[in-house]
Amino acid sequence: MQIIYTDVLVIGGGLAGQRAAIGAKRRGHDVIVLSLVPAKRSHSAAAQGGMQASLGNCFGASGDNEDIHFADTVRGSDWGADQEVVRMFTHTAPKAIRELAAWGVPWNRVARGDREITVDGKKHIISEPDAAHGLITSRNFGGTQKWRACYVSDGTGHAMLYTMSNQAIAANIPVHERMEALALIHSDGRCHGAIVRNLATGELLAYVARATCMATGGFGRIYRVSTNAIINEGMGAAIALETGVATLGNMEAIQFHPTGIFPAGILVTEGCRGDGGLLLDGRQHRFMPDYEPEKKELASRDVVSRRMEEHIAAGHGAHSRFGEHLWLDIRLLGADHINNKLREVKEICQYFLGIDPVSELIPVRPAQHYSMGGVRTDHRGESPQLRGLFAAGEAACWDMHGFNRLGGNSVAETVVAGMIVGDAMADFCDSQAGKLILSTALVDEFGQKQQRLLAGIANGNGSESAFELTRLMQETMTANVGIFRHRDRLEQAVSTLQELQQRARNIGLRSAAPGANPELVTAYRLQRMLKLAQCVAYGALQRTESRGAHYRADFPRRDDLNWMRRTLATWPDDEAGLPTLDYEALDIMRMELPPGWRGYGARDYIEHPQTSARQQQIDGILGDIPDADRHARQQALMPFRHLLPEHLRNNNERQGEEP
Amino acid sequence: MNRIPLRPAARTLQIQVLRHNPHDPASEPHLQTFEVEEADTMTLFIALSEIRERQDPSLQFDFVCRAGICGSCGIIINGRPGLACRTLTKDLPDRITLAPLPAFELIGDLSVNTGKWMRGMSERLETWVHSRNLENLDIDTVEQAMEPELAEQLYELERCIECGCCVAACGTAQMRQDFVGAVGLNQITRFQLDPRDERTDAEFYELVGDESGVFGCMTLLGCEDMCPKELPLATQIAFLRRRMVCSG
Amino acid sequence: MTSHPNRGPARADVLQSLTGLLLVLFIWGHMFFESSILLGKEAMHWVSKMFEGEHLFGKPYPLLVSVVAAVIFVLIAVHAILALRKFPGSYRQYQQFNAHMGALRHADTTLWYVQVITGFAMFFLASAHLFVVFLQPDNIGPYASSDRIWSGNFWIIYAPLLVSVHLHAGVGAYRLAMKWLPIPAASSRQVRRKLKLVMWGIVVFFLCLGSASLATYMVIGRDHAPYAGERYVPGKSQAPTGEH
Secondary structure, three states, X not given: OEEEEEEEEEEOOOHHHHHHHHHHHHOOOOEEEEEOOOHHHOHHHHOOOOEXXXXXXOHHHOOOOHHHHHHHHHHHOOOOOOHHHHHXXXXXXXXHHHHHHHHOOOOOEOOOEEEEEEEOOEEXXXXXXXXXXXXXXXXXXXXXXXXOEEOOOOOHHHHHHHHHHHHHHHOOOOEXXXXXXXXXXXXOOEEEEEEEEEOOOOOEEEEEEEEEEEOOOOOHHHOOOEOXXXXXXXXXXXXXXXXXXXXXXXXXXXXXXXXXXXXXOOEOOOHHHHOOOEEEOOOOOEOHHHHOOOOHHHOOHHHHHHHHHHHHHHHHOEEEOOEEEEEEEOHHHOHHHHHHHOHHHHHHHHHHHOOOOOOOXXXXXXXXXXXXXXXXXXXXXXXXXXXXXXXXXXXXXXXXXXXXXXXXXXXXXXXXXXXXXHHHHHHHHHOHHHOOOOOHHHHHHHHHHHXXXXXXXXXXXXXXXXHHHHHHHHHHHHHHOOOEEOHHHHHHHHHHHHHHHHHHHHEOOOOOOOOOOHHHHHHHHHHHHHHHHHHHHHHHHHOOOOEOOEEEOOEOOEEHHHHOEEXXXXXXXXXXXXXXXXXXXXXXXXXXXXXXXXXXXOOOEEOOHHHHHHHHHHHHHHHHOOOOOHHHHHHHHOOOHHHOOHHHOOOOOOOOOOO | OOOOXXXXXXXXXXXXXXXOOOOOOOOOOEEEEEEEEOOOOOEHHHHHHHHHHHHOOOOOOOOOOOOOOOOOOEEEEOOEEEEHHHXXXXXXXXXXXXXXXXXXXXXXXXXXXXXXXXXXXXXXXXXXXXXXXXXXXXXXXXXXXXXXXXXXXHHHHHOOOOOOHHHHOOHXXXXXXXXXXXXXXXXXXXXXXXXXXXXXXXXXXXXHOOOOOHHHOOOXXXXXXXXXXXXXXXXXXXXXXXXXXXXX | XXXXXXXXXXXXXXXXXXXXXXXXXXHHHHHHHHHHHHHOHHHHHHHHHHXXXXXXXXXXXXXXXXXXXXXXXXXXXXXXXXXXXXXXXXXXXXXHHHHHHHHHOOHHHHHHHHHHHHHHHHHHHHHHHHHHHHXXXXXXXXXXXXXXXXXXXXXXXXXXXXXXXXXXXXXXXXXXXXXXXXXXXXXXXXXXXXXXXXXXXXXXXXXHHHHHHHHHHHHHHHHHHHHOOOOOOOOOOOHHHHOO
16 A cells, blocks of 8 residues: 655645645645545535625724624524634634735725615615725625625635635645545554545555644535535544544534525525525515514524524425425615626526526525534644644534534634644644654554455445435434434434444445446445434434524523533444543633623523623623723633734734724 | 426436446446436436436546536536536436546546646646735735725636636647646636736746647637636637737 | 747737738628629729729739739738648547537537638639739739630639638638627627627628629620630620620
């Protein structure tokens, strides 16, 4: 087996992976990026509406800053996020967007003078000041107090990914395309790289590295109806889980996007609603204000998706031959706006629905969209259990999203985490701990194990079809571990998944074609996806509360008293039918923003006694420094800048804000 | 979404696929016909997935986003390049012939290595912003202003998804392996337009001022007509041609 | 970058387009002059004498026609040599293009191939025509030309030349426009559609005009066949036509 040595191995060629690679490369380390597909085809390209960063340039963003972005994100997470990480994130996001602006992303800009906007179904005229002309503009998104989603029409992710990829090419970073990591090489709590399969030739290779970064995105394809690309099968998280050492955090926290087009599940951006689009029911009645008078269509995604399903369940859906759905109405935005700012949406509607959204309603229904959970890392992006293993982006549970992610925060996370993790990996490589010490025998051992596993599947002569079992898993997840969860259905999901896991050991391949062999790929991925699915289902069954996107119909309240905890899943025994769950407490006494009502959604939750204690403490601390500026006040409550790489610690300048 | 109810008068599609597995010494390129029951809103993505799942699990093809965004699934559909994921079977005749994009290295069946080609093109044309100050960028201060119209124009050119359809639709590219294609020329116009890129026209001329670049283009316009993103490629190449002629 | 880039490819491209443009303008003009026969022998005679400079200098200088023929021949040669760069360079390339064109069923790609074939044909047909004009510049006139066409059997060359040259020129002019004109991106598709319509209009117009002229020359040539070689003298009633 060929062994390729490098300082840093980045698994995944999306925004997070490539930014981390660039960071490490700039610090003088050799980097190789592995990608299932050509890097520019990564799922980051599908991000449409925007990237959250508190630049505060345009009309609706005026007065925005890191503090408001922080509060929005924590509320959005339903207090499940790590608040220090959220601070690191909101502080670095403006820097990330400015870096990308210099690198070439054609962010849409503020145009001085009057323009028409649509808010709450009505037209208004607003005026942009001269001073902001030409600066990066932003649009409204759900769950935010300000217009904070900076965008490039509705191809934001595409534009970002192309710029990022081009910079990686400029930095001469090799991307080994069509490569899939099958296992992490590790010993004694230290990761040494990965065993990798070439998806074009079927050949196995070993990549040995001092630092390995998991940037493989989410695992939406464990669901039947998902907005995710079909490559989003969570193999990064799965092979981390298969080490038996590394932990996956909050796997039950799955986001459903309100506007997947029906029935294909292809995403249309939250920007549709951010720009003034409305949700209508079967009778074309605008129903969201009835449920959510405060934020209406622009409550957080978990809340809107839940309200939509609730409304359909109450018999108000529109009927089609594929089933029930609701309508997204963007007609009121006008042809000009749609043709310029929502043109990918228009294209999707034309090609997949055969309709023109300028004059017709878009059929939508919530679809699986994002996994808040992933490889649990510390604030630097490193696995606490497996040194040398880092993770960034959706693959990670860095934990800035908690139990619900705000729209536009994920593309922002990819780049910000990439910046931070790239440096952290470089630091690690520079340190004594980052020295590469391993025997090639260990590499062989891991390689041979994968070889045996693949041969076992290829020669198994079993009776089960990998495609069929995959479909059953996806249907189980969509039916039983969806937006509304309940003990009975979760138990059923857990047992079905266990049964599928058994059946997956008896797969028979019909094709023995040399080379790529897509059937073999489906078969070995299925076994790993089943483990991820089980982490989601079993984690959801155990979490007897409702928080963010995790909604238990039998436990409808958020329970801070018992569940101010992050789920950690490991899979130490390969033969086991269930993951081992552990919990990590979130310390309210260290929070800058103690738990409360989110400003939308349910007002009813079980309070933790420390909440009021911490609130009093905060009032006291702030009372002592009445004249301090916002940075100092923040610093007094929850210092975070020391956690960032030094070059990311400075204050962010804003147009119109006193320095 | 493979379990979609059939239309009352469902057609049986004859899908002919040009098959070849270069990793199998015994494999010869040949056409294989599959029969698929057409379903409502069926795309070639759904049809091909169904063939792989139910009829021939060894069939190779590439899909990633299945939403017309990522550019993975360019194939030749009845002689013309297009994105398979958003091609509805209802717009096609009963007999559909599918072949891999020409001009790219074949991986197997319908899967070709567009990634390698595009990376080579990017390296050769240096498709990134060239600026001296990127080394010591100040990312704490307010960003450089840019005219809103210019930003929109840049995005217009940046919508290219590098699917390779323009290369497959280009007669020049069929004859000359080293031709950069509309995809490459369009990207040069994108960076030429971008004030953040400090390269001069003379420097761009070094990159595309020859027969493998803009002067190799014979204005056959297959690129413009087959671009899934409907980019104004003819206009862009004409612009670049004038610009390069005048740059001397 | 201080090195001097190779300007060759840019110049070659411009030169190919420029020679093409001049040839297109020439041939379109040529058509109007030659079709003067449709207005009668007198008109055609007047035009042919004009080209010999008679109206300017008082007496004809057929050498002027030879000079024009030579210039056109040089333009054609330069244009052809430059265009050859783009032709399939090997049988393999030819096959690839052919297969591509057949599968693509794309008008502009096929039209290029039409240009290749017509260009190739014209290399012989136009050369033959120019050669004769160059060597016998005084042999142009209502009877001289008609006799050449009919009694000299030159219609066998002129008929295919007529079709080739107008397809080639029309398509070439359209391609030139698409190649160089600053057409706004927003309206490029509409503009192109219009250009193409104009192109076909021009091609059809000149084919009709050319065919009518050629037919006229052939009829005159047939009637004048017994007197072939006799020149047209303006004002004088000529034997062949006067016999009716």
